[in-house]
Amino acid sequence: MAPYLPDPPVGIVGIGSDAPAQLLTNHDLEKLVETSDEWIVERTGIRTRHIADDKTTTSVLASNAARRAMADAGVTPEEIDVIVVGTATPDMLFPSTACLVQAEIGARNAAAFDLAAACTGFIYGLNVIAGMIRNGTCETGLVIGAETLSKILDFQDRTTCVLFGDGAGAAILKRVENGKGLLSVRMLSDGTLGDMLKLPAGGSLHPATHETVDLRLHYIKMSGNNVFKSAVKSMTGIVRQGLNDVGIGPGEIDLLIPHQANIRIIEATAKKLRLPMEKVFVNVHRFGNTSAASIPIALDEARSQGALQDGMTVAVVAFGAGFTWGSAIHRF
Numbered sequence: 182m183a184p185y186l187p188d189p190p191v192g193i194v195g196i197g198s199d200a201p202a203q204l205l206t207n208h209d210l211e212k213l214v215e216t217s218d219e220w221i222v223e224r225t226g227i228r229t230r231h232i233a234d235d236k237t238t239t240s241v242l243a244s245n246a247a248r249r250a251m252a253d254a255g256v257t258p259e260e261i262d263v264i265v266v267g268t269a270t271p272d273m274l275f276p277s278t279a280c281l282v283q284a285e286i287g288a289r290n291a292a293a294f295d296l297a298a299a300c301t302g303f304i305y306g307l308n309v310i311a312g313m314i315r316n317g318t319c320e321t322g323l324v325i326g327a328e329t330l331s332k333i334l335d336f337q338d339r340t341t342c343v344l345f346g347d348g349a350g351a352a353i354l355k356r357v358e359n360g361k362g363l364l365s366v367r368m369l370s371d372g373t374l375g376d377m378l379k380l381p382a383g384g385s386l387h388p389a390t391h392e393t394v395d396l397r398l399h400y401i402k403m404s405g406n407n408v409f410k411s412a413v414k415s416m417t418g419i420v421r422q423g424l425n426d427v428g429i430g431p432g433e434i435d436l437l438i439p440h441q442a443n444i445r446i447i448e449a450t451a452k453k454l455r456l457p458m459e460k461v462f463v464n465v466h467r468f469g470n471t472s473a474a475s476i477p478i479a480l481d482e483a484r485s486q487g488a489l490q491d492g493m494t495v496a497v498v499a500f501g502a503g504f505t506w507g508s509a510i511h512r513f
């Protein structure tokens with residue numbers, strides 16, 4: 182893809198997030214599968230993850246995050262022109278989760294649709310909405326990354342069930358003053374590697390049958406080690422591309438917010454970018470991998486902890502199923 186053109190400037194003017202109250206610890210998982218707190222912490226950095234109860238769907242978490250982002254931005258539901266929800270765990274195949282959120286928050290003037298880019302959904306959504314604002318079809322956009330991955334986890338498969346968690350994060354996008362907002366967005370995909378991380382059944386290839394249920398095909402399947410290697414390489418490359426677009430070096434980034442999948446992926450990416458870990462935001466130990474929700478939740482936490490402040494140049498980067506990956510550089 183060609184470089185992002187930052188004029189007229191569009192940026193994030195409000196952030197919010199939500200996660201279910203219930204926590205699942207590594208010790209809880211030790212009772213379900215052959216694993217240990219030690220293995221999980223050493224190989225992933227994860228200690229707890231938030232898990233939704235039966236009534237809490239993706240649209241519930243997404244709507245809560247959206248309300249907080251709207252309050253933060255001082256925007257009413259009626260002002261929202263478009264809602265994009267990045268999710269791999271929609272409430273159902275259709276209507277879209279974005280339409281369910283629209284109804285829930287009362288954004289009656291909005292167009293609403295879901296975006297399927299797995300863990301990269303929030304970054305893809307930023308670019309889609311920024312493009313709509315710049316082409317004049319929308320003034321105020323709401324982008325959400327929201328997941329209830331616990332509902333598609335196989336709690337008999339230790340290679341996946343220890344990794345993921347539930348949550349949602351949202352951002353309001355608008356025109357901003359010159360020099361602020363999105364300075365670069367980069368998106369890439371490689372569909373030839375789709376088999377490495379997938380949920381095989383429930384679509385047109387394998388509609389739900391007793392057999393697909395018996396074969397446990399409605400759960401995440403992942404070749405973890407291959408995903409790991411591709412993630413580090415792709416995330417490093419696409420942050421470098423973004424920095425190149427903006428004409429700055431890694432030293433000029435105040436904060437890197439990487440997709441929170443695994444502390445080793447985060448550390449390896451930071452090392453390749455020659456960024457000290459003090460400049461890297463990490464909350465994977467408390468959330469696990471929340472896929473599309475990971476970056477907006479981290480943005481919200483970074484801001485409430487004071488790690489993200491006005492005037493900072495922040496790089497976000499994600500990698501996920503597809504494969505898809507992307508980066509954004511944003512001046513707050």
Ligand code: UT7
Pocket residue numbers: 215216217220221224225300339340341343344378404405406407408409412442443446470472500501502
């Ligand atoms: O958001 C993007 C999507 N996902 C990711 O980014 C995840 C990317 N991948 C990873 O984070 C890592 O590859 C994992 C954490 C999934 C696995 O770590 P790894 O260092 O790549 O381990 P591995 O897959 O090579 O497995 C090493 C061993 C295996 O045993 P053997 O074959 O060596 O005897 C696994 O069976 O660890 C075993 N293992 C476990 N042991 C205890 C796998 N899962 C577990 C577990 N507890 N939960």
